[in-house]
Amino acid sequence: MRYEGPIYRPPSEADSLLIQATVGCPHNRCTFCMIYKNGPRYRVRPVSEIKEDISAARDTCGPHVSTLFFPAGNTIAMGTDDLVAICVFAREVFPDLERITVYGSSQYIFKKGPQGLKRLAEAGLSRIHVGLESGDDVTLKCIKKGSNSQEHVQAGRWVMDAGIELSLYVILGIGGTDRTTFHAKETAKVLNAVAPDFIRLRTFVPKTNTPLLDDVHNGSFQMLSPHGVLRETAMLVTDLECASNLFSDHYTNYINLQGRLPGDKERMLQEIRAALEQDERSFRPFFIGTQ
Numbered sequence: 001m002r003y004e005g006p007i008y009r010p011p012s013e014a015d016s017l018l019i020q021a022t023v024g025c026p027h028n029r030c031t032f033c034m035i036y037k038n039g040p041r042y043r044v045r046p047v048s049e050i051k052e053d054i055s056a057a058r059d060t061c062g063p064h065v066s067t068l069f070f071p072a073g074n075t076i077a078m079g080t081d082d083l084v085a086i087c088v089f090a091r092e093v094f095p096d097l098e099r100i101t102v103y104g105s106s107q108y109i110f111k112k113g114p115q116g117l118k119r120l121a122e123a124g125l126s127r128i129h130v131g132l133e134s135g136d137d138v139t140l141k142c143i144k145k146g147s148n149s150q151e152h153v154q155a156g157r158w159v160m161d162a163g164i165e166l167s168l169y170v171i172l173g174i175g176g177t178d179r180t181t182f183h184a185k186e187t188a189k190v191l192n193a194v195a196p197d198f199i200r201l202r203t204f205v206p207k208t209n210t211p212l213l214d215d216v217h218n219g220s221f222q223m224l225s226p227h228g229v230l231r232e233t234a235m236l237v238t239d240l241e242c243a244s245n246l247f248s249d250h251y252t253n254y255i256n257l258q259g260r261l262p263g264d265k266e267r268m269l270q271e272i273r274a275a276l277e278q279d280e281r282s283f284r285p286f287f288i289g290t291q
Helices: 046-062 080-093 106-123 136-143 149-162 176-194 211-218 228-237 265-276
Strands: 066-071 099-103 127-133 167-170 198-203 243-249 258-260
Touching: 046 080, 066 080, 066 136, 080 099, 080 106, 106 127, 127 149, 127 176, 136 176, 136 265, 167 176, 167 228, 176 228, 211 258, 211 265, 258 265
Parallel strands: 066 099, 099 127, 127 167, 167 198, 198 243
Antiparallel strands: 243 258
16 A cells, blocks of 8 residues: 555544545645645546555455545545545445545535535445634635635535535634634534534644744734633534534543534533633643644
8 A cells, every 4th residue: 555645534534444545635725734735746646546555455454444534635626436436446345344534625525516426425435524614704714725604514515415424623713812703603603504413623723834823923813822712612512503413532622522412512511611710721731733
């Protein structure tokens, strides 16, 4: 099996077989992301090579693989025919596969359209991890996400309608102190409109070699304090009305929230209120991310 460039996968794919389908990210302009800023440039690997690696993985791992993740940063952007082909082939090689997953940004999901997503679902693609980051259009423009709230909603609905599981990621604090209320409330609106299977919370940590770290250093971006992040989280959770599973199981977060919405909302809000009673010095210190 062959790998090129940084290989990242969601924590929930820790036990998945990783077969690289694309290299880099076709957007690669998000101001908070450092992963591919120094390359490699985005490209789609030839289907024949991907199939060779899938076959090699069977020789190494045996036929009883249950979950498969196709890196790299935006595999949903590859041509629909190619992605269908490798999903179908993977299902043939690994008959026990329960899940095939990719990363995908809303702008590239949107380009697939409802019919393209249905084709992918029929081929066996079963989950897409999407960096929503924010539902606030001002924040999305500032971080150069490449999508707006309307596109996020439409793309998310198409994924859900196709029968593909959807995992949406929110970055707490990504709007800074200026946009915290807008970020929380507008993000909740998008999440309610989509009702994804999973909502996954991450807290903004400035990364090396990123424009947003420069903004932190020069003072044009004011980061939230630990209590500020918790208050923003409380605003977000308070406004959530959709039926979704919420997780904040990540090293960047100040507390680990987990529950099923809407039933567990009040318990999670109580946990946030309890955390707000703690001295801010008890939370993890500020750090600059290197990965």
